[in-house]
Ligand SMILES: Nc1ncnc2c1ncn2[C@@H]1O[C@H](COP(=O)(O)OP(=O)(O)O)[C@@H](O)[C@H]1O
């Protein structure tokens with residue numbers, strides 16, 4: 191337990207010490223909120239869908255979580271390159287505990303990043319329909335963060351250098367984000383797109399956040415939570431499996 | 439304490455460790471002497487659960503690193519050849535994390551950490567981030583960290599590479615005391631003849647993945663009718679020992695090239 195806590199703490203310290211990373215990773219969500227939130231605002235309103243910024247904010251929170259989480263998971267490649275992975279891999283603790291400590295740390299960081307984006311969107315005029323439910327949104331953010339940190343860990347365990355990283359960003363993270371309904375409503379989508387969205391776990395995360403923050407949901411909160419938890423467990427399991435197989 | 443039978447490691451078609459067998463007794467100081475690229479690090483990685491062998495058997499303190507890695511990991515400590523510190527943590531935090539991962543009780547951890555950091559002359563820099571350290575300082579921290587918990591076996595992979603003579607002496611003094619007081623088994627690799635000769639009770643000479651001779655340095659000398667380990671080595675391998683030239687990243691790069699071909 192103590193070991194898991196210290197591995198978690200390590201991730202937190204690394205996060206707090208990389209101010210430039212925190213600030214740098216806020217640029218993109220900010221840009222999306224400003225450019226899209228204000229840019230598409232009037233079109234969205236005219237289409238009778240209400241306030242676009244309000245609709246968009248949960249999507250952008252989801253975006254910052256998935257980016258930070260996958261990145262945290264993939265950081266294992268850095269640990270490998272800088273050698274610290276060896277130190278962890280010979281330590282007398284189970285691979286599962288190493289994986290859990292790291293994943294909890296990465297997920298905490300990603301949740302923090304999501305909360306910062308939530309605060310920023312409040313500054314830009316986002317207003318949740320029920321302030322109390324913001325508290326309930328935090329555990330959802332954490333599950334989403336856990337899910338994608340585990341996915342990142344799994345991917346990192348299969349790669350042995352940074353060369354695959356760009357590929358993953360372009361062919362996995364970007365599609366997961368763009369096809370999740372973060373930017374558009376899931377109602378009335380073409381069949382193909384709608385099926386793809388249903389296969390995208392982020393889609394359920396953002397749907398759950400919308401349910402709690404603006405009171406709109408497509409799948410329903412119950413289904414969202416069920417799917418998110420199941421997929422998270424599967425990814426944690428797969429992540430541990432592949433992590434265990436790492437050879438140095 | 440360590441038993442190795444017909445151990446082989448292949449990286450694709452390249453044989454890095456070629457059917458080696460040896461054993462190290464409880465409480466012994468044993469050296470693996472060989473030039474760069476001989477297969478020393480690869481052997482250590484197989485003994486310490488980081489790599490699985492292509493063939494052969496390893497027994498560490500009665501257990502197999504492949505089948506019972508968690509038990510084996512409890513019996514040893516290791517100082518790696520390549521860096522393995524977390525650059526974003528301070529020297530103290532690196533040591534602390536290590537102590538926690540190896541179940542060293544808090545009080546003992548603090549005492550030993552202070553003693554060791556003073557030993558390697560890093561006590562006043564304990565709160566600096568490791569990324570601000572020079573190569574030599576990192577190396578010293580690495581050694582201090584490796585000695586923090588007192589395991590049954592200590593593996594040291596080219597521990598003195600890039601160390602100043604003073605730290606080198608401190609390190610060997612500390613290790614010899616550990617060996618005497620707690621009968622810690624010490625397995626180290628080196629390409630310095632004099633170090634192997636002065637420190638080790640028994641030596642195995644390894645080249646191109648094969649053990650070509652082993653015994654005490656006296657035995658090696660009499661086997662080859664020579665007066666120094668250096669000459670013995672020359673007689674056995676037909677060449678002077680090559681200095682460590684390629685850095686590990688270079689080696690990874692060449693390894694990768696070989697791979698892609
Ligand atoms: N992961 C790897 N993939 C391919 N080749 C490797 C790998 N690790 C080591 N080698 C090769 O195996 C040989 C032995 O390396 P190593 O055990 O590091 O030697 P030493 O520690 O004695 O200098 C070298 O030729 C090295 O290039």
Ligand SMILES: [Mg+2]
Pocket residue numbers: 475478479480519595596
């Ligand atoms: Mg080596």
